[in-house]
Amino acid sequence: MAAMEYVGQVSTATGFDDCVRRCEQCGIAASNTADSNAVTFIYRDPLGNIPIESREGASEALANALNVRNRESKRRRFGFSTSEDAVTWVVFTYLLRSSQLLAALRRVRVISDDTFIPAPTLLLWGASIEGGQRGDEIRKQLSDLCASLKEDPNSFSEPDVIIDLGEAGLLFIEVKYRSGNDTKPNDYPGWSRYESASQLGWRFDNVRASGCYELARNWCLLKNLAGKRVASLVNLGPEKLFLGVEGKRLDGFIDALELDQQSQFMKATWSDLLGNNLGDLPAWLANFCRSRQLV
Secondary structure, X not given: OOEOOOOOOOOOOOOHHHOOEEEOOOOEEEOOOXXXXXXXXXXOOHXXXXXXXXXOOHHHHHHOOOOHHHHHHHHHHHOEOOOHHHHHHHHHHHHHHOOOHHHHHHHOOOOOOOOOOOOOEEEEOOEEEOOHHHHHHHHHHHHHHHHHOOOOOOOOOOOOEEEEOHHHOEEEEEEOOOOOOOOOOOOOOOHHHHHOOOOOOEOHHHHHHHOOHHHHHHHHHHHHHHOOXXXXXXXXXXXHHHOHHXXXXXXXXXXXXXXXXXXXXXXXXXXXXXXXXXXXXXXXXXXXXXXXXXX
16 A cells, blocks of 8 residues: 655544545555554445445435434445444344344344244434335434424434334444443533433433433433333443443443333343354355454
């Protein structure tokens, strides 16, 4: 990979064209860090960051993400080898299209073995994935709820993964790949927006003390959308997400929720979701999981 001549301080790369080291022919660049162990590879075409077998529908989903203001940067960052959205897309569209989504949910104990669900509906970032009318209905309900909470119309919340299970309930998954759960301080003004929402089943002072703002926002949206159905929130990520200081913060959030058969919170690792045996996966997906160190 040839490096361009550059005079002065090299800035952090925000896209392919910002990288000093890049292969124009292949459309792949290396980020500008001097640490060879911390290099992020960036693709000129963001879809180059995911396997060919997984590219169908990705551009459309990114273009229809619920957060309008974030769409352009979301697509650009999809082309980073560190992209959480790319991992989310590849894994969940595979599970849906291979009819293994319900089996994966059973592995993480979101649903029981005897639960009958004719066809789950999947939304990623608020965009319906082959969901037809039901997917569009959920998106509309989510948009209306965000508006009622006085969120910015151009920056509506977009949960990473929504899975509608019909009468069996509604599931939100907050996905983490390399980062921890988003946190906000006690005095962050956004807390008040979700504090005033109804039927949440939580001790809000303790929720705010945990700092887990993103999870709190998801819980608020989930509980209101689910209504009388079972509402399940899953925090999915590497095992380190649930350990140390990060794990204690998360446990404080969970302890502040009023959990029962109708309101559930679960921790799940990528291995829990996918299983530990990569040999059970298609070669292209197994290679992707290895390259991202998911299992």
